[in-house]
Amino acid sequence: FVTEIKKAAAKSDMAADELGQLEKSYRDRRGYWKHGGIVGVRGYGSGVIGRYSSLPEEFPNVANFHTYRINSTSGFFYNSTFLNEMCDIWDKYGSGLTNMHGSTGDLVLLGTTTENLEPLFAEFSSRGWDLGGSGSAMRTPSCCVGAARCEWSNIDTMEINYQITQEFQDEMHRPAFPYKFKFKTAGCAVDCIASIARADCSIIGTWKGNIAVDQAEVANYAGKGMNIQEEIVDMCPSKCMNYDGKTLSIKDEDCVRCMHCIAKMTKALKATGEKGATILVGSKAPFVIGATLSHVIVPFMKMEAPFDELKDLTRKMWEFWDEYGKNRERIGELIIRKGMREFLEYIGIDPVPQQVKEPRRDPFFFWTEADLAK
Amino acid sequence: FVTEIKKAAAKSDMAADELGQLEKSYRDRRGYWKHGGIVGVRGYGSGVIGRYSSLPEEFPNVANFHTYRINSTSGFFYNSTFLNEMCDIWDKYGSGLTNMHGSTGDLVLLGTTTENLEPLFAEFSSRGWDLGGSGSAMRTPSCCVGAARCEWSNIDTMEINYQITQEFQDEMHRPAFPYKFKFKTAGCAVDCIASIARADCSIIGTWKGNIAVDQAEVANYAGKGMNIQEEIVDMCPSKCMNYDGKTLSIKDEDCVRCMHCIAKMTKALKATGEKGATILVGSKAPFVIGATLSHVIVPFMKMEAPFDELKDLTRKMWEFWDEYGKNRERIGELIIRKGMREFLEYIGIDPVPQQVKEPRRDPFFFWTEADLAK
Amino acid sequence: MALPQRRTDIGPPHFKEFLPPVIQKNYGDWKYHEVINAGLMVHVANSGDKVWSVRVASPRLLSTDTIREYTALATKYCGGYLRWTTRNNVEFLVSDESQIAPLQAELKEKGHLMGGIGSRISNIVHTQGWVHCHSACTDASGLVKVLMDDLSEYFTTKETPNKVRLAVACCVNMCGAVHCSDIAVVAIHRKVPVIDHDKVKNMCEIPSTIAACPTGAISPDPAKKSIKINEDKCMYCGNCFTVCPPVEIHDPENDGVAIVVGGKVGNLRSEPKFSKLAIPFIKNNPPRWPEVTAAVRMILEAYIADAKKHERVGEWIERIGWEKFFKITNLPFTFQHIDDFVIARETFRNTAAFKW
């Protein structure tokens, strides 16, 4: 990466000072950046992260050194034409340094001055590229490559991702939430976008139906030296597979659709039947109450454009968050604080066993007047 | 049980009123007992539970109807001579109703008047039978039958139980703790006394060494129709067993000593090597923070009379509880509130992986000046 | 008549004097045991000596007459030696094989149930209930009686995949081991206590009543010189009633029992487990609680039908998954089933892999 900074430094004073300050950090074993004031482009409250050097005298060209987040495309697909243009613009108005991509999924332009923000926005938006999210707003959603280049995708992750982004432009550009909100969409339980670990709303493709087995291909895998008993059958979490040395059979009713067997024998196994997604909510990093993984809210939702069911559910979740969420409280933290019941009742979803690993163990459960009337 | 009450009622007015009140409870679907004042025998603060009817006019003979807890013997062994004496005394001074035994392990005499408490105590203590515990005191310890009649016992549960009881008579009879404290001792991980679920200090026998296999007996079990692969090998939690249809072999280093294989093939398998116990603390009923199971504090402790190491550890634990425990806070709740480190450091025990299922997952851990100095 | 001289802090007698000779001789030196039938097992020592245990169900709540009946039999057939098990059964410890048959015959004749040994149900751990506890919101002994009547065949003869530990607790204090039983019944209140303000004013100490509440739901009501209760905080535990009876928690219409399943305490195969909520509420219906016995039997039979040999109820459910357990048993899944207490987050489903 130092090579990268040096390349940029050859052309940009900003990059040169960035390099200088970084070298100092290495010597002193500490960083020299400050948070400082909020900056942005006209009419937007997000998309730019303000950064200031704490050593402005020493490194004047990074005195302010803001991040410009371009909303990337679904699946991070590009072509040379756009990227070259992007580079020209960025060399002109910024440090020439980028992150492809930021962890959330933005195309991050790393380091420019306050004055250059508006020109950058004009250049990019006029070419069809908007800003991504930041602050207490919906963040740039991201997804796995899905249907574009994966045989296992149960849903059109890229289209879902695009439509969410378009539908909620205002929520993305004008922070009005208690805190950040992230969407991530994976085409199957393999979760190549790590949605279950780092999205307030995780959308994971799945199916209702059987796994079709091509016995000839099973034989091929065996022939190529795969130990089907140990590598597949024994590793099936629901122990619903059986292999007699010839045929591989699956008790589909007991399959939990973990994807292991399909992933390891892609030519032999294929999910069939109705396709859709499981909707989970609430994952986030450890700050403040410890990391959380998303948990199941809707076991199965059909996923066909324009995805109204998902959009409506999202609005209801935001309403709940809006009404009860404290400042800097993620929706998952709120659900933990308020209890799953309040959340589910508010968004109008019934309790089902799929929402929990196990039922409660203590006898201290509440009864509403309505419950007692039943 | 109604038969029992009727039998007693034939001879005792108390039992008769007990029956009357109980029948009323069945009609009204509610109980009619009150907590009321503390009662006991001279010089003791525990051993008797005060009970009062909330319908004294209707049922005068149970207006007060206290429980007298006799400290049972280790393993609940008795002989006819004592029990007959006990019955005579109880018919004379009480309702003639008993619980053999109370859940904690006392021989419970169910229902007598305040006046009769002293005579009862004189009769029983003079015959060598003391009162058990109640209130915020050490409770009557109990144990499994262990070495007396079980081939799997790794420790002398009955002697341990006897010695703990004798050592801590004062802590048992004169409540001075923040809350109750219970000991339960099991000879092996089968835990026939449910110590891990309902003792502030659970003592569970175990071994350091191999499981000796008698292959001839293994063959016998197979011969008698046991499916050794499915019933034993596949059910071994550490998957450390192997059966080739003839010999059963165990990778002892990976055995977690769960007792499954030994329990199901007692003639073929035997624990060998050094014997001792694992000391766990903190289990209790759900009230108030939800039920807890005991957790490992000392993975392995030698267990030879007079069990000084155990007695010293107990005193240290009580000191810690004494110093930091709130009123009505069990030691397990205190450890959860204060953190395991404070507890372990106080009682002078080093951290070892056996104390946890898994290491912490969040990055928010503390450092003492001493830690930093290291 | 003068009382004998009282003695203090002597503890119980040493157990040795109550051990039959064969046990004294072979103490700690047993080789193996064999379960001969549900009510009889033999332990064989390395010396070759044997001791037979004849196990009899007991209601735990025993009259002196019944105890005398036991001692008479013990004296007649096994030198007066007997013990109680940790689940409150009686065991006659016989060292003379020839005495077993006559003992069993007389026990049978006197109507005692022999059983509980091996892979089956044993005595139902339970506590005081309406018999003796102010805190009870059901009767433990009564429930145990009707359950045992219904399931006795599983005590005396029929086998289950593994031991099935049943328990009853008459309130959330759970004096039994309900929180770790295969199938258990726990009695619960469901409504905030009703306060009789005038009586409270006169009969109760306001501060101690407030202090009694574990959730801090009680605050003073100066106007009424009484207390008020925060509905959202109250978990219906009844502690306030304990110290201040005019705060009435009992409510025949809304008191009843919940059924929890899947707990265990032994370490065999899998870690000890807590029982989890299966049925949030069944109304008290004494004297025979038919809905409760039916529910317990239904769950027990679902387990027997589907579990592998040696699987405990909890191990069976974890293998098939809770979602499948609710499907098989047809039990409704309600908001009460979803944990909202201290470790709730750990019970949420953090995976996309589950059954329909």
Next chain:
Amino acid sequence: MALPQRRTDIGPPHFKEFLPPVIQKNYGDWKYHEVINAGLMVHVANSGDKVWSVRVASPRLLSTDTIREYTALATKYCGGYLRWTTRNNVEFLVSDESQIAPLQAELKEKGHLMGGIGSRISNIVHTQGWVHCHSACTDASGLVKVLMDDLSEYFTTKETPNKVRLAVACCVNMCGAVHCSDIAVVAIHRKVPVIDHDKVKNMCEIPSTIAACPTGAISPDPAKKSIKINEDKCMYCGNCFTVCPPVEIHDPENDGVAIVVGGKVGNLRSEPKFSKLAIPFIKNNPPRWPEVTAAVRMILEAYIADAKKHERVGEWIERIGWEKFFKITNLPFTFQHIDDFVIARETFRNTAAFKW
């Protein structure tokens, strides 16, 4: 020079215009894929069409020059079509088989690492560090560089039992997916911030500084017209520093990294798992952090040596048990390893069944 007309709330362009024709044609209609080697895989559509993906490691922090280098290659060999993966690798999407070899040759010549496909390590997810974040207590890019230098063979050729996801977070905010990675590095402070009271007085808003503390450790210090910090409550997160720089959290002597292991996000075989603490602290030792690279390699190699095929790091550790993991790796077990946070009780060992 006039700027073009700005447009708002238009979102990103639709992805279709960036998809190579072969993908547009076979969108959602793929049959299977084959991993040809660490840097090359082919996806075959039901139509028989194929698309080859050539994957190249990228430092993620890219200069415009490097991006231009990628686009030049894409234009030359695959119609200008390329994408980035969710782990920040670059994939050239080739539809003409004959172009693969020359593309690979030129990539090699230009010194790009091809790999990361299949059962091996891939790019190391990481974040800003000293390059751009005020919150950083180490440098992410630097750590990633030295780790990749040391482990590159596992990216380009060598196989591991299953994928091994590595990550680096430069502070406890964990902007990467460190909390669910196979082996990850997270930077931590270890001391309560040092307060420069005079500066605080002048530069900071006391109330907002107090409000910034997630644990409520900060209270006003009226005497000094400054703040004070409760040592027991502070978890060294640095939020106070964010809003009030004179509250200095950086401390070169005590800042460093922890290593966590055993996390995963996929649902295959076992549920997603959090990473757990393996090594509580290693001092920052730039530019090459030799102690960190050695520790990561040691853990990786222990996993490779002992895990079954398809077992992820966390699955391997859970099978052998954490006590055995610490034994095999010889890592010291300290008080820091024992959870004392919100779900601590769930991590205690509630069983007598464990390994020595």
